[in-house]
Amino acid sequence: MSDLSEQIPAMLYGQGDRLAPLRQVIQALGNPDQKVKIVHLAGTNGKGSTSTMIAQLLRSHGMRVGLFTSPHLYSERESVQVDGQLIDASTFQALLNKISQVESALNLPDEQRLSQFELTFVVALCYFAQEACDWVVLECGLGGELDATNAIGRSEYSIFTKIGLDHVNLLGDTIEEIAQTKAGIMRPNQTVIIAPNQQPEVVKALIERADEFDNSWIYLAKPLTKLQEGSTYQVALPDVKPFTMQLGLRGNFQAENLTTAMLFYKAWLTAQGHALDPDHLKTVLKDISLPGRYERVSSEPTIILDACHNLDAVAATLETLQREFKGQRLHVICGFLKDKDVTAMVHLLHQLDADFILTQPDFPERTLPVDELAKIFKAEGIEAPTFTDPREAVTDALDRQHDPIIILGSFHLIKCVRGMWRDEY
Numbered sequence: 001m002s003d004l005s006e007q008i009p010a011m012l013y014g015q016g017d018r019l020a021p022l023r024q025v026i027q028a029l030g031n032p033d034q035k036v037k038i039v040h041l042a043g044t045n046g047k048g049s050t051s052t053m054i055a056q057l058l059r060s061h062g063m064r065v066g067l068f069t070s071p072h073l074y075s076e077r078e079s080v081q082v083d084g085q086l087i088d089a090s091t092f093q094a095l096l097n098k099i100s101q102v103e104s105a106l107n108l109p110d111e112q113r114l115s116q117f118e119l120t121f122v123v124a125l126c127y128f129a130q131e132a133c134d135w136v137v138l139e140c141g142l143g144g145e146l147d148a149t150n151a152i153g154r155s156e157y158s159i160f161t162k163i164g165l166d167h168v169n170l171l172g173d174t175i176e177e178i179a180q181t182k183a184g185i186m187r188p189n190q191t192v193i194i195a196p197n198q199q200p201e202v203v204k205a206l207i208e209r210a211d212e213f214d215n216s217w218i219y220l221a222k223p224l225t226k227l228q229e230g231s232t233y234q235v236a237l238p239d240v241k242p243f244t245m246q247l248g249l250r251g252n253f254q255a256e257n258l259t260t261a262m263l264f265y266k267a268w269l270t271a272q273g274h275a276l277d278p279d280h281l282k283t284v285l286k287d288i289s290l291p292g293r294y295e296r297v298s299s300e301p302t303i304i305l306d307a308c309h310n311l312d313a314v315a316a317t318l319e320t321l322q323r324e325f326k327g328q329r330l331h332v333i334c335g336f337l338k339d340k341d342v343t344a345m346v347h348l349l350h351q352l353d354a355d356f357i358l359t360q361p362d363f364p365e366r367t368l369p370v371d372e373l374a375k376i377f378k379a380e381g382i383e384a385p386t387f388t389d390p391r392e393a394v395t396d397a398l399d400r401q402h403d404p405i406i407i408l409g410s411f412h413l414i415k416c417v418r419g420m421w422r423d424e425y
Helices: 019-028 047-059 089-106 116-130 175-185 200-212 254-272 278-284 311-324 342-349 370-379 390-399 411-420
Strands: 037-042 065-068 080-082 135-139 157-160 191-194 216-219 225-229 232-235 243-246 295-299 302-306 330-334 354-358 405-408
Touching: 019 089, 019 116, 037 047, 037 175, 047 065, 047 135, 047 254, 047 278, 065 116, 080 116, 089 116, 157 175, 157 200, 157 254, 175 200, 191 200, 191 254, 200 216, 225 254, 232 254, 243 278, 302 411, 311 342, 311 405, 330 390, 342 370, 354 370, 354 390, 390 405, 390 411, 405 411
Parallel strands: 037 135, 037 157, 065 135, 157 191, 191 216, 302 405, 330 354, 330 405
Antiparallel strands: 065 080, 225 232, 232 243, 295 302
């Protein structure tokens, strides 16, 4: 269940100047963003995994660490964590009440009242300051320059995960324009880290912005971590003897995210005057997990949930599936939002040796109706059964004793079905 009233808009990105009222509210609350050190992440894919790894790495050195991520599956409280623990419901509500009082005192016009996402972000800032966090890891919700998280006054690190074409109606028509928008989170006197395997236009836009601030930047041309088998990686960092380690997060695409997190970690250690200890590192990320990101929720039958929701993410998941289930026929349950490039994603999925079951996410304003999805699949030459209710799609697959079952396409699809195997918060 959601903690916020369904009368409050979920997000108002791009609807006028959203940062001005946000900054007014944050200032009236005593500038909680100024009381912590911040690692700020933007990108199209990999933000959640990279943010979670960075938070875990910082915690391993005794730091008290706040983590703000999105989207949530069941409750906005998932977005606000300190040392791996969700903010409790009573504290969340108390901070909401406090922010509401500030909004009223500022006499903000209706069009400047905060959205669900903005409110949750301000709750997070207040909570992290209240909990005396040493470091805060902030994941952008959408874009960069105009994202609610960019209402902060300063940050120590800007990190850019894989950037691709997504939300083109909001962020820009080209990959370069999108990269320029995401580059807007940079501040002076930062260390800037750019994830590997970026398109040249992305690298150019990010480095040009970093140079404007005379910031130090680290650009990774290729991953420094290589998946060997299962979840075991070979790590080859500069000035460190190569070593192997296990990562709890699964998927070939995690090699890029792990590389990005490793370069942040090495830069952070250097700033603290410490060297990287591989033996310490091997224990830190071994059991890390993230709901809905190539998450195995059952072994008999094998069931994997993956919220890949754009072309790059689907391509990365496809590569992982083809490697992990080589020679096996898959059973894929999928549903998408209508503002995604669904035709291109379906074309990619057609490469799989798979039977498909079609459904739709639980997001009335943005969901692609299952009958429209069926037309896209039919144009690819694929006939597939359809279910309006995602749980019925899963039940059908289980009744037919399908194995393995892959459920993918959107966080709003994953949240509909994950409760069949995992407890909600």
